[in-house]
Amino acid sequence: MQGALEDFFRALRAADVKVSPVEAIDAHLTVAKVGFSDRELFKDALCATLAKTADEVVRFDATFDTFFARDQVSFTPPPPSGQDGGDPMDGLPPEAAESDLARMLLEGDAASIAQAMEEAAERAQVSQIRLSTQRxxxxxxxxxxxxxxxxxxxxxxxxxxxxxxxxxxxLEAGKRRLAEEAQRYVARQHELYASGSGKMLREEMLARKALNAEGGIDPVDQAMMQALVKKMAKRLADRYSRRRNRAKRGHMDIRRTLRKSMPYGGMPFEVIWKTEKIDKPSIVCICDVSKSVAAAAQFLLTFLYSLNEVVDRMEAYAFSGRLISVNNILDDEHVDGAIFEVLKRIGFQQTDYGKSLEDFCENHLDHVDRHTTVIFLGDGRSNYADPRLDLMATIQKRARSVIWLNPEPESYWSQGDSVMYRYERFCHVAKTCNTLGQLERIIEDVLRTYVPH
Known part of the structure; x- marks a missing residue:
């Protein structure tokens, strides 16, 4: 049964239920206690051991029912030729007597066929299926x-x-029915172990898809990319939601204290204390929503607003010609549609970075302090207007850090009307950000800077 449990754990992981090695060991110990005779008790015990959230419980139930269900193999034996009750092997060559499978097919022995199929599937490693093309x-x-x-x-x-x-x-008819049963068996294994593999490959491709691609983003891809952004944000939120700091008082850190006591024969001469501290970043996001950058701005705002567990304060601004606060729009509208509402108000204007910086410094500069990370998203193309580098320098002096995300390649930053190369010297980080994968890595770098050391 150990092999079956290990396959079950793989099926759970494929269904996005995380099963760590320690949890797998706990599950084996649990099964050793409760046994297999009571299906409901067996299921509830594994669920209590492995599922950590309500969503995981739902996925666990579906995976358990699929994995431990065995569809009844239905084989109606064809009527033998000649007299009723004759040997179904009559009419076959002598070597047929050595084939157990031929007798099973002609007798319609469903139980034996199902058992033989399970054993053959283990030898053929059907459970290692990864892609639908392997079926x-x-x-x-x-x-x-x-x-x-x-x-x-x-x-x-x-x-x-x-x-x-x-x-x-x-026998030919029996072979056809056997092929149908084999197809059903492999399809069930694909559902268990590889149903999400196609989606994962699609997500990997979308994570590398250019956000400012010519022709825009397909609506189907748009929906998947929004879901992918939220999934990335949740992963980062889980990773950075809580941090520990050492302190001189509070709760004793048993693990570090024991480690320090090893040179002294286990005597705790050095006591290490710990305190729980939630260190959340404060972010001001300033987005260019002109046509060339609007898609990237939408995904950035979705990403940041999905980090509500990690971000202490989030102020969002958008500009094309003039700059406005979009916090109320994002609160009233779903983030997915907020960009369209912003475009109704300030879209289709001539981009002016200098005027937008002027608006920000006049009306919102008090939101920037030494705890604040300022994130700019834009291509730095200001239509040859004054870039107001003095205001950019003011923001840099007040902020904890300034990060600029530019959808264009770095080789374009000094071409045409781009003033990105002039803004770059006021940024702590200036990077090309044209895919969701790049966006995730940069936002994680921002969160990491707030982790106490």
Whole structure:
């Protein structure tokens, strides 16, 4: 049963239920206590051990029911030729007597066929399926492990015998039903172990897709990318939501105290204390929402607003010609549609970075202090207007850090009307950010700077 449990853990991981090595050991110990005789007790015990959230409980239940369910293999044996009650192997060549599979098919022994299929699937490693394109190949391998080649040889030999055509037809019909059952079995294994692999590959591709690609982003991809952004944000929120600091009083840090006591024969001469501290960043986000950058701005705002567990304060501003606060819009509208509402108010204007910086410094500069990270998102193309470098320097002096995310390659930063190369010297970090993967890495770098050392 250990092998079956390990396969079950893999199925759970494929269903996005995290199972660590320690949890797998706990599950084995739990099963050793409760046994397998009571299905509901067995299921509840594993669920209590492995599922940590309500969503994981739902996915656990679905995976458990699929994994431990066995569809009834239905085989109706074809009527034997000649007199009723005759040997179903009549009419086949002598070598057919050595084939257990041929007798199972002709007798319709569903239980034996199901057992033989499970054993053949283990030899064929069907549970290692990863892609839907492997289903046909693994089905064929499963049938070969069951003895398909021998069945085909028996059928060909029977057709050469006088009067063996009827027996060959009955065995051929049994072979077709066996192939159908094998296809169903492999499809169930794909559902267990690889149903999410296609989605994962798609997400990996979308994480590398250019946000300012010509022709825009397909609506189907847009929806998947929004879900992917929230998934990335949740992963970062889980990682950076709580931090520990050492202190001179509070709760004793047992692990570090024991480690320090090892040179003294286990005597705790040095006591290490710990305190729980939530260190959350304060972020001011200033986004260019002109046509070339609007898609990237939408994903950035979605990402940041999904980090509500980690971010202490989030102030969002958008500009094209003039700059406005979009906090109320983002609160009233869903983030997915907020960009369109912003575009209604300030979109389709001539981009002016200098005027936007002037608006920000006149009306919102008090939101920037030494705890604040300022994130700019824009291509730095100001249509040859005054870039107001003096205001950029003011923001840099007040902020903890200034980060500029530019969808364009760095080689474009000094071409045409781009003043990015002039803004760059006022930024602690200035990077090309044109994919969701790049966005996740940069936001994680921001969060990491707030981790106490």
């Amino acid at each position: 046909s190949r693994l089905t064929r391998r499963l049938l070969e492990e069951m003895g398909l080649a021998q069945i085909e040889a028996i059928i060909n030999a029977a057709r050469k015998l006088e009067g063996g055509g009827d027996a060959a037809d009955r």
